[in-house]
Amino acid sequence: MEFEAVVGMEVHVEINSKSKVFCGCSGNFHAAPNTNVCPVCLGMPGVLPVLNVDMVNKSVAVGLALNCTISRWSKLDRKNYFYPDMAKNYQISQYDLPLCQNGWIDIEVDGQTKRIGITRAHIEEDTARNTHTIGGNQSGVDFNRSGLPLLEIVTEPDIRSAKEALAYLTALKQMLQYLDVSDCNMEEGSLRAEANISVRPVGQEKFGTKTEVKNVASFSGVHKAIEFEIARHIKLINSGGKVVQETRGWDADRGITVPQRLKESAHDYRYFPEPDLVPIVVDEAWEQRIRESLPELPAARRSRMGTQYGLSAYDANVITLSQDTANYYEQVVAAGADAKKAANWLMVELQSLLSAAKQDIRDCRVSPADLAALVGLIESGAINGKMGKDVIAEMFETGKATQDIVNEQGLSQITDTGEIEAIIRQVLADNPAQVEQFRSGKDKVFGFLVGQVMRATQGKANPALLNDLLRRELSRQEN
Amino acid sequence: MSKITKQDVEYVAGLAQLRLDDAAKERLVREMGDILAYMDQLNELDTSNVEPMMHAMEMTNVFRQDVVEPSLPREEALMNAPVHDGEYFIVPRILEGDAS
Numbered sequence: 001m002e003f004e005a006v007v008g009m010e011v012h013v014e015i016n017s018k019s020k021v022f023c024g025c026s027g028n029f030h031a032a033p034n035t036n037v038c039p040v041c042l043g044m045p046g047v048l049p050v051l052n053v054d055m056v057n058k059s060v061a062v063g064l065a066l067n068c069t070i071s072r073w074s075k076l077d078r079k080n081y082f083y084p085d086m087a088k089n090y091q092i093s094q095y096d097l098p099l100c101q102n103g104w105i106d107i108e109v110d111g112q113t114k115r116i117g118i119t120r121a122h123i124e125e126d127t128a129r130n131t132h133t134i135g136g137n138q139s140g141v142d143f144n145r146s147g148l149p150l151l152e153i154v155t156e157p158d159i160r161s162a163k164e165a166l167a168y169l170t171a172l173k174q175m176l177q178y179l180d181v182s183d184c185n186m187e188e189g190s191l192r193a194e195a196n197i198s199v200r201p202v203g204q205e206k207f208g209t210k211t212e213v214k215n216v217a218s219f220s221g222v223h224k225a226i227e228f229e230i231a232r233h234i235k236l237i238n239s240g241g242k243v244v245q246e247t248r249g250w251d252a253d254r255g256i257t258v259p260q261r262l263k264e265s266a267h268d269y270r271y272f273p274e275p276d277l278v279p280i281v282v283d284e285a286w287e288q289r290i291r292e293s294l295p296e297l298p299a300a301r302r303s304r305m306g307t308q309y310g311l312s313a314y315d316a317n318v319i320t321l322s323q324d325t326a327n328y329y330e331q332v333v334a335a336g337a338d339a340k341k342a343a344n345w346l347m348v349e350l351q352s353l354l355s356a357a358k359q360d361i362r363d364c365r366v367s368p369a370d371l372a373a374l375v376g377l378i379e380s381g382a383i384n385g386k387m388g389k390d391v392i393a394e395m396f397e398t399g400k401a402t403q404d405i406v407n408e409q410g411l412s413q414i415t416d417t418g419e420i421e422a423i424i425r426q427v428l429a430d431n432p433a434q435v436e437q438f439r440s441g442k443d444k445v446f447g448f449l450v451g452q453v454m455r456a457t458q459g460k461a462n463p464a465l466l467n468d469l470l471r472r473e474l475s476r477q478e479n
Numbered sequence: 480m481s482k483i484t485k486q487d488v489e490y491v492a493g494l495a496q497l498r499l500d501d502a503a504k505e506r507l508v509r510e511m512g513d514i515l516a517y518m519d520q521l522n523e524l525d526t527s528n529v530e531p532m533m534h535a536m537e538m539t540n541v542f543r544q545d546v547v548e549p550s551l552p553r554e555e556a557l558m559n560a561p562v563h564d565g566e567y568f569i570v571p572r573i574l575e576g577d578a579s
Contacts, residue, residue, distance in 0.1 A: 032566070033566045037556045038556075140570075141567060141570055143568070278534060280539070281539040
């Protein structure tokens with residue numbers, strides 16, 4: 001039997017407000033344990049939470065970017081359960097009236113665009129963090145994370161493969177980074193993804209029994225965990241078994257999902273309206289203000305830059321992956337560089353230097369103006385591409401200006417026709433056998449002769465010019 | 480007519496992590512049943528023209544600005560904990576996968 005997978009994603013994003021969502025404690029992730037805590041986020045009785053307006057603004061911005069309807073009227077609710085990471089035994093969340101509903105985001109899979117429905121995005125508070133490194137039968141709890149602003153984004157069951165799930169996460173992360181609402185660091189837990197997975201025979205309308213996979217700490221982990229679950233479901237059904245509805249954790253070391261022990265009643269959260277917090281009313285004017293403050297979003301920027309700079313779809317995609325890279329690129333072009341060549345130098349040379357140094361383009365010592373100058377020098381023939389690679393590596397290392405490096409290292413290309421011709425004649429005289437082979441039709445020898453001239457000039461000859469002159473000289477001598 | 484059974488009471492008590500003796504369970508069967516009966520009585524009213532009340536307060540949009548304020552000194556934060564190690568609240572070992 002042919003099966004198809006049905007996947008829905010739940011993503012929790014820590015919003016980068018300076019303070020927590022219901023109190024003034026700092027949202028600094030790296031503080032010493034239990035130093036960013038107060039009676040509110042410790043869940044002391046008698047305290048009064050007050051909603052951080054920055055969280056509302058950023059949540060609405062995400063909602064608008066995900067084409068959601070923003071609720072004119074929404075409220076906060078208590079989700080009740082017992083767990084040591086939640087001192088007050090309920091999490092403040094949104095139940096039946098989330099702030100954002102019914103949106104979508106387009107993803108790109110194998111060159112095809114697919115629309116993934118967004119069911120809702122709602123405000124909640126993060127829980128404390130447990131450490132299991134404490135010895136014996138004990139765990140330590142750090143409440144610094146308790147009360148951090150958390151936005152939960154839920155998709156429709158529109159995803160059909162692990163690949164699509166990965167594309168969704170990539171597109172969502174890009175969007176969140178464009179909006180500058182989260183650093184989306186999966187390893188540090190500021191972006192957490194869970195997947196609801198089921199399979200059904202192709203053509204069947206009804207969903208199969210789903211499992212939920214949690215505890216995934218990387219995008220590639222999500223991809224592997226979903227692939228594993230899909231295969232596990234299909235194998236189970238084909239061998240006459242049944243999928244049990246349960247929550248499973250991803251064991252990255254073993255590359256498998258394992259059932260998590262949960263009490264049967266764990267999902268009966270007995271939501272009720274949070275009496276300590278009043279409803280949120282986002283009127284049209286407020287929504288409009290946020291809409292107007294949105295930056296150019298990834299899809300729009302991709303298509304504008306593709307058209308404006310004549311970039312291929314692939315190049316436009318790579319360059320707009322991050323806003324910083326896109327900004328950098330536009331500055332290089334604004335500084336006068338040829339758009340196509342700037343794209344190549346940015347995506348190939350600079351990118352590989354950045355990856356090797358594990359550096360962010362924001363901290364890059366090669367300024368956009370310097371890269372533009374480099375592209376210009378190569379275009380004018382003052383230096384060749386090979387020299388360019390050395391120059392950019394030097395600029396990357398030292399932050400020196402392009403022209404200074406060219407001057408210091410005596411890198412200027414030889415563009416003097418007479419000088420190159422003299423060297424060519426010498427090389428031809430030194431290699432009569434090769435010249436003979438070339439004349440008898442062995443075209444490959446041409447490359448050897450080019451190499452000899454290049455060597456004699458220490459790589460400084462302008463390659464295009466050298467090619468021309470060598471051909472001319474060879475045919476001249478023949479006649 | 481009570482809609483509440485002893486099993487209902489035990490289930491809700493379990494969720495709330497309450498241990499009840501038989502007398503308390505019986506009392507709660509009665510009391511919770513009375514509350515539901517009262518709800519049924521309210522349901523007899525025609526409320527089709529009444530705006531649903533979502534919150535006891537009339538107020539909306541009470542916010543704080545995103546400003547960091549001082550937190551508690553750690554000694555004070557940990558002061559009420561039955562067990563702590565000066566850095567962390569110490570709790571019985573949390574088993575991986577118990578989270579909801």
